[in-house]
Amino acid sequence: MQLKEGIRMFPSLGHLVRKCARKYTFPDMDLTIDEGVTIVIPVQAMHKDPQFFENPEVFxxxxxxxxxINPLTKHIYLPFGEGPRACIDERMGLMQSLAGLAAVLSRYSVEPAPKSPRHPTVDPTSNIVQSVIGGIPLLFRPRSK
Structure with a gap:
C-alpha cells in the first residue's frame, strides 16, 4: 500500500504520450480528436486531482x-500506463521495488535527513522520468541484530 501511494504521489513518469489511433469524439462534449494527433496524458496532475483523490497531497x-476498483478512478491511477501500451514489466517492477525495500529495511532504519523537504518539488525541467529538485536526503541507521 505504501509503495502504491508513493508512486501515486510521485509517479516516475509525470506524463504519458500517445497518438490517437482513430478519430474520436467525446460524448456530451464538442471535442473531437483526429487520427494521428499526439495526446499528452498528465499522470501526476491526475494523481493529485482532488476530484479523483480526496486530500491528494496527504500520504x-x-x-x-x-x-x-473505484469506477471514478479506475483509469486515473496510471503509474505504469494502461491498456496495450502499459508497461510490460509492471508486476516485475513492483516485485523488485518491494524486494529492494525489504532488503534495505531489514538492515537499516530510514528517516528523513534534517534538511529533507517536507513536500518535495518535482523538477519541472524533468523530461520523461521525473526527478525531485535537490533529491530527498535520507539517513540510514543500521538496525541492531
Missing part, C-alpha cells in the same frame, strides 16, 4: 487497502 496508503 494515505490505506487508499490501496483493496484493489483499485
Amino acid at each position: 494515505r496508503p490505506e487508499r490501496f487497502l483493496t484493489d483499485f
Whole structure:
C-alpha cells in the first residue's frame, strides 16, 4: 500500500504520450480528436486531482487497502500506463521495488535527513522520468541484530 501511494504521489513518469489511433469524439462534449494527433496524458496532475483523490497531497496508503476498483478512478491511477501500451514489466517492477525495500529495511532504519523537504518539488525541467529538485536526503541507521 505504501509503495502504491508513493508512486501515486510521485509517479516516475509525470506524463504519458500517445497518438490517437482513430478519430474520436467525446460524448456530451464538442471535442473531437483526429487520427494521428499526439495526446499528452498528465499522470501526476491526475494523481493529485482532488476530484479523483480526496486530500491528494496527504500520504494515505490505506487508499490501496483493496484493489483499485473505484469506477471514478479506475483509469486515473496510471503509474505504469494502461491498456496495450502499459508497461510490460509492471508486476516485475513492483516485485523488485518491494524486494529492494525489504532488503534495505531489514538492515537499516530510514528517516528523513534534517534538511529533507517536507513536500518535495518535482523538477519541472524533468523530461520523461521525473526527478525531485535537490533529491530527498535520507539517513540510514543500521538496525541492531
